[in-house]
Amino acid sequence: MVTPPLSEKELLESASEIAGMTLQQIANQHGLATPDNQLHHKGWVGQLLELSLGATAGSRPEPDFQHIGIELKTLPLNRSGSPKESTFVCAINLSNIESIWEESLVKHKLSRVLWIPIEADPETPLAARRIGSAILWSPDSDQESVLRKDWEELMDMISMGELEQITAHQGQYLQVRPKAANTRALTKGTDSEGKNILTLPRGFYLRTSLTNHILKQEY
DNA sequence: AGCTGATCATAT
């Protein structure tokens, strides 16, 4: 049982200690078996890192390191060392639509993030993948203005009942995509005539164009 | 090869 970090400094020290280690080494420290692949274990790497760094939130809607206000995100890298996947931020509440960026869940979630790069070339077995150097990030003013513009455009459409017209092609850094168990999953929403409907749950995701900048900024 | 739309596991 890893104790939660009491300060930002403690968290960064812990992250520094695991940099360079393999996922197998971390799993061994916690008596866990490494799955052969991630098809049925898509969240395994993220949960392993939560354990290793003493995150406390579990599945509660709170920052991973609540009292120091930091969110933990793993960042899978391809063989070129660039982000391989988009990053899920949060689900969109379609029955209580946010309208103010400053008060939005997206802004709060992204206010302070500890990114942990992880090797994720499919040719490298999961157990052998190495952990990279952590990056403690907050959006700079340029990044935040793009995020805000994307969020406002997308939320405007949602508030107009135009969710079904939104595609993942929209947004420079933020995009809207399904966030559901499958296409049969439903949540409450509103159509363009203001009528209540059931629709596919959606979430906000960060494009790799942003996470790639965050990675490169460090060098 | 990168991207979008679809999907997987677990806890509450």
Add this chain to the structure above:
DNA sequence: ATATGATCAGCT
């Protein structure tokens, strides 16, 4: 169903 953690896989 919604929150957490994400990656899969077919299409362009």
